[in-house]
Amino acid sequence: MGSTLIEKIIQHNTGIEKVTPGQIVTVDVDRVMIHDIFIPFAADKFKEMGFTKLWDPDKVVLIYDHMVPAAKVEDSRHFRIGDAFAAEQGMTHVHRTDGICHQLMTEMRYAKPGDIVFGTDSHTTTYGSVGCFSTGIGYTEMAGILGTGKLWIRVPETIRVVIDGKLPDNVMSKDIILRILGDLRADGATYRSLEFTGSAVKEMSVAARTTMSNMAVECGAKCGLFAPDEKTCEYSGVSMEEVSWLYGDEDAEYVKTLTYRAEDLVPVCACPSQVDNIKNISEVEGTPLDQVFIGSCTNGRLEDLATAAKILEGKKVAIRTIVTPASRQIYLDAVKAGYMSTLAKAGCIITTPGCGLCCGRSGGILTDGERVLATNNRNFLGRMGTNKVQIYLGSPASAAASAVTGRITMPEAAVRL
Amino acid sequence: MKEFTGKVWVLGDDIDTDIIIPTEYLALPTIDDMKQYGFYPLRPELPGLIQEGDIIVAGKNFGCGSSREQAPEIIKALKVSCVIAKSYARIFFRNSINNGLLLIENDQIQDAVKEGDTLTVRVGEALVAGDKEYPIASLPDNLMEILNAGGLVRAMQRRNGILKED
Known part of the structure; x- marks a missing residue:
């Protein structure tokens, strides 16, 4: 039997030949993202756990966005703590005013096709748009990764979402993901991976796909993945050969398939x-x-x-x-x-x-x-x-x-x- | 086997983390400063009424929304003994285990109790309301290890050799 996209990413990472949904595995983390609002807590827990050095400073990205520019007097405390932690740990990937973390992570090519990335924000699912398995975690788990570079995960079941056809001119990818949320409901994909495919998906820009991966978490999904194509490769700076293994097999086991005809979709x-x-x-x-x-x-x-x-x-x-x-x-x-x-x-x-x-x-x-x-x-x-x-x-x-x-x-x- | 009894507070479906603790209070310095704002958009009176050992009973998808770990921390700081819900959102579930907050999944108790009732929990076995029992599952081993260690911080302290074994 074949593998879904998320199964392939986990197999690639762990070296396990075939993983199955429900299995608990430990992955080597390719990159993590911490944002301003939680850096004080992550840094505290890191020290409380008894760690002194990051497992790999190059793999840690710190982004200030929730509090930029500061709106309250206590906000700058987060920047001071973040700056001190970054200096002490020799971190170079620090963005203080460059934009929202989930945009920067793919734009700056920190999160790439096939990678496994965790972030302290629930919308970390966003990088699924480039075929990266990325999801949100709390700051205590982040502190554990900062020290060890590893995290346990449960291999999720996959819901396949097929969108074929040509979208009406006034329908954007936002309308599609909202429609999917309405159909799956807010808990309809809890613990599961969403895998988006179909001819309408192929026509979409990476930006349009990013909107959908971003909101995958709103139906509880662990991630919302798109198999990389030429557009992804150009955006992420990788070659098609490097990502040729990244697709869901036709004979993989999908827990459910949702099918949409793009022509039927309307603004919602x-x-x-x-x-x-x-x-x-x-x-x-x-x-x-x-x-x-x-x-x-x-x-x-x-x-x-x-x-x-x-x-x-x-x-x-x-x-x-x-x-x-x-x-x-x-x-x-x-x-x-x-x-x-x-x-x-x-x-x-x-x-x-x-x-x-x-x-x-x-x-x-x-x-x-x-x-x-x-x-x-x-x-x-x-x-x-x-x-x-x-x-x-x-x-x-x-x-x-x-x-x-x-x-x-x-x-x-x-x-x- | 651990067993405890508590007074029930009833909440609905999709209790999100913005309800458990709104973003505007997340920059307060400590969980103790934040806990008075627990459930503020929905039930602002709750932090003042919840007593040590009380139990929250809720519907599906409890803890959906953001990754804020303050959500389970605040429930713990209010001294709630456990949450019983039909289902939990993924990040909230992990965060709760990592902070030693007991979560129980059950989809029958919501119809059996109302706010103010008392409920007995036999961990890993059953919920007892009046003369009826509702079976509950135990957690997977790797999660029980973290819970038994007293949360992820203590599990890591043990790994790093800075925790004196009791």
């Missing part, structure tokens, strides 16, 4: 306050909004900004519209392409790359009775302000179209780069 949104409360945009069209947010590690990439710019070109936003690129590089690319100037002229508030609004710490917090349409990944109660804020999640195209009218609005065509 997650309604308050669960990620799996999915409705077609047409069902909630006209709902008045107070704010729109376009950005985050889910949808703050160049084609997302290109889509927003195309829809907002020559128009004015009717409500507060906050735009947050996912990284400094994307920011610069968007400036060069003229998107930033279009968005600024339309009245958008453009912020520095970071997690601020998505995690409810800064940059557009909302209050009782307000509604926001946002392109990030969670609409949990109280996440972007008080517990009486209504958060809708949608694509950058839906968000931009709604910014113009001040109401939830059916989008026109998205831009595919």
Whole structure:
């Protein structure tokens, strides 16, 4: 019998000829990511465990993003502790203002096809877009890896998601993953791996795939994987020969297969306050909004900004519209392409790359009775302000179209780069 | 065999980590500073009412959402003896074991108890509510090793030879 993509990655890492779901194995970790919000705790636990030296400083990446720029007086404590730990341990991969961790990990090629990567953030599933097995862990487990370079994992079952055909012009990969979440529900893939495939997936950019891997965790998945192709290789700087082993076998055992015809998909949104409360945009069209947010590690990439710019070109936003690129590089690319100037002229508030609004710490917090349409990944109660804020999640195209009218609005065509 | 009895607090499905402890309180210096905000968006009164040894009974997908380890740490700091839910999110499950918080999976007890009832737990064997018993599974060996060591920190201390064996 063949192997699923996650099984192949684990077999490659451990040297075990054939792993089976449910088996517990210990893997050698290729890279880890720690972010600002948890570095003080990871550093503390590392010392408490009796470790003095990192297993390999080159494999450890420290990224400040949740607290950049600092919103509260106590935030800078995290930077001081992180800087001291990095200096003491001789770490060179430290990013203090470069963008959101999940964008930087693949953009900077820290996470590559076939790798096993763990991070202290739940959206670490994001690097599945390049065929990397990556998932979130807590800071105590991170401290254990920092000392040993190893972690036990349970080999997950795999759910195969096949999307064939051609997407309608106004449907983005965000709409697809939201539809999948609605079908699987918020716990439908718990402990499992999602493996995305099909002709529509092949047509997608790495950026579009990244949105889907990012949100795989919202149905409980351990990872959301795409087999690498030419686009992945170019993005990750590897050759096709190096990744030729990275695909799920036809005769592998999949616990379930979901099949979608791309032509049937429509723009959707997650309604308050669960990620799996999915409705077609047409069902909630006209709902008045107070704010729109376009950005985050889910949808703050160049084609997302290109889509927003195309829809907002020559128009004015009717409500507060906050735009947050996912990284400094994307920011610069968007400036060069003229998107930033279009968005600024339309009245958008453009912020520095970071997690601020998505995690409810800064940059557009909302209050009782307000509604926001946002392109990030969670609409949990109280996440972007008080517990009486209504958060809708949608694509950058839906968000931009709604910014113009001040109401939830059916989008026109998205831009595919 | 470990056995204990506690008062039940009932929560629903999909209790996420933003509910257990909202992001805005994560930068507070210690878990003790944070614990007063436990369950704040949903049940702000809970930290003041939960007594040592109480039990949380919840629905499916408990602990979904972020990787914040403060979530199980806060439940432990509130001196809750265990959580019984229909299912758990993956990261929360690992974090709880690593911090020595006992999690029990059961999908029947939710219909058998209401808030304020008392419930007896026989670890690895059964839940007892009134005159009815509900069987529960024990955890895999590798997880029991971490729990028995008192969490991952102590397991690593033992590995590194800095823990004096009792």
